[in-house]
Amino acid sequence: MMSRLLRLPPWLCGLIIVSAFIFFAVMGLACFRWLVEGRIQFTEQTNRDVIFFASAISVFYSLIVGLIAVGVWKNYTDAQSIVSDEATAIGCFYRDISGYEEPACGELQKEIHSYTDFLIDVAWPAQMRGEATEGATRRLTLLEQHLIGFEPTTPGQQILHAAAMHQYNQIAALRRKRIHIIGTGLPAVMWSVVLIGAALVIGITYLIQIEPSVQFILTGCFAMFIGLVVFVIASLDRPLSGPLAIDSRPYRIVRDRLMDLE
Numbered sequence: 001m002m003s004r005l006l007r008l009p010p011w012l013c014g015l016i017i018v019s020a021f022i023f024f025a026v027m028g029l030a031c032f033r034w035l036v037e038g039r040i041q042f043t044e045q046t047n048r049d050v051i052f053f054a055s056a057i058s059v060f061y062s063l064i065v066g067l068i069a070v071g072v073w074k075n076y077t078d079a080q081s082i083v084s085d086e087a088t089a090i091g092c093f094y095r096d097i098s099g100y101e102e103p104a105c106g107e108l109q110k111e112i113h114s115y116t117d118f119l120i121d122v123a124w125p126a127q128m129r130g131e132a133t134e135g136a137t138r139r140l141t142l143l144e145q146h147l148i149g150f151e152p153t154t155p156g157q158q159i160l161h162a163a164a165m166h167q168y169n170q171i172a173a174l175r176r177k178r179i180h181i182i183g184t185g186l187p188a189v190m191w192s193v194v195l196i197g198a199a200l201v202i203g204i205t206y207l208i209q210i211e212p213s214v215q216f217i218l219t220g221c222f223a224m225f226i227g228l229v230v231f232v233i234a235s236l237d238r239p240l241s242g243p244l245a246i247d248s249r250p251y252r253i254v255r256d257r258l259m260d261l262e
Helices: 002-006 010-036 044-097 104-128 135-149 155-182 188-207 212-237 249-259
Strands: none
Touching: 010 188, 010 212, 044 104, 044 155, 044 188, 044 212, 044 249, 104 135, 104 249, 135 155, 188 212
């Protein structure tokens, strides 16, 4: 259910998550007031104690969620760097093999172009669904075989071939890192802290004795803020398949501005 929700457009996903938090928070407050009405009497001192503990719990919760959000954002930016570096390595590799003699140059360029097309048209949509494809592995293996089969005959070609092999290894390593990111995310125990903590923080505010209409409004605003934070964490937690998933633009730039111009 959660995975399907995160595949929706960002605005719709955020609207659903925030609306759900507001709905359950306000309905919970209505049910609580109905259950305890006339049964529990709070003194002024009790109300001050509740406010103190609600503030303390909110501070601890905000610290925990803040640290989780920072960690998720770091993972997201790291994924952006991996995608950008992989696209850069593909572009550098394409330029390196352009110095090869024919027919090796044309064959290798055709294969790297096909590999880039596969990433954009097949691998990326699969990543958006949280899936990894093996077609790219086969293309890289074939490219490696042709690259190893090339025999440089001059010192200049040897240097160029060594640079091309280095870029190929970079592409393979960065691809492996990118694939690893597809299945990563916050563990269930961390999500339980975020969601159960949100329920506790909102629930303890029900004990505060203030004007009912004001309490409903403040509870809704509080739930809206928590819902926005949860939406941000959920969106950034899956950098390649969430609502804010990284797109294939770096690869398209390399293909359109380098490969297709030649």
